[in-house]
Amino acid sequence: MKHLQVAVGVIRNASHEIFLAQRSSSSHMANMWEFPGGKIELGESAQQALVRELAEETGIEVTQAEAIGSADHTYEDVRVTLHFFLVEQWQGEPWGREGQPQRWVKQAELVAEEFPPANHALIARLRQEAAQLAN
Ligand SMILES: Nc1nc2c([nH]c(=O)n2[C@H]2C[C@H](O)[C@@H](COP(=O)(O)OP(=O)(O)OP(=O)(O)O)O2)c(=O)[nH]1
Numbered sequence: 001m002k003h004l005q006v007a008v009g010v011i012r013n014a015s016h017e018i019f020l021a022q023r024s025s026s027s028h029m030a031n032m033w034e035f036p037g038g039k040i041e042l043g044e045s046a047q048q049a050l051v052r053e054l055a056e057e058t059g060i061e062v063t064q065a066e067a068i069g070s071a072d073h074t075y076e077d078v079r080v081t082l083h084f085f086l087v088e089q090w091q092g093e094p095w096g097r098e099g100q101p102q103r104w105v106k107q108a109e110l111v112a113e114e115f116p117p118a119n120h121a122l123i124a125r126l127r128q129e130a131a132q133l134a135n
């Protein structure tokens with residue numbers, strides 16, 4: 001089975017909102033909401049792929065990123081390992097550069113079911129962190 005290594009950016013602003021994009025209707029995990037990112041290419045580090053993918057998909061230049069863990073998931077036909085990064089410093093303003101719908105969502109209001117299954121543990125963690133900060 002194909003095994004993809006994917007760099008994924010949790011872009012978070014000062015109001016603790018996170019930038020989401022909707023996957024295209026023709027892609028794997030079609031129409032689900034995701035954190036921007038994409039496949040790590042040969043010879044690239046996860047961080048390098050993150051910077052490249054976020055520039056391609058959202059137009060921002062990442063200036064700082066913190067690795068916050070990974071998730072491994074096997075879908076019907078492909079296995080993915082997602083390498084998550086928290087991005088709180090960047091230049092420019094993220095937008096759906098490839099035409100995909102986008103939105104900012106409060107960290108506490110992320111909905112796991114809107115994301116591919118590989119994201120569910122991270123969404124739970126982010127929601128829990130936001131709830132603790134609110135108390
Ligand atoms: N970007 C991204 N991909 C995710 C997430 N969750 C998840 O399961 N995936 C899966 C879907 C895909 O099978 C795989 C690779 O992501 P991708 O389709 O964004 O890769 P890419 O940008 O390089 O796409 P492409 O050049 O082939 O169009 O990771 C997520 O939150 N963000």
Ligand SMILES: [Mg+2]
Binds near residue numbers: 036037039057
């Ligand atoms: Mg992508």
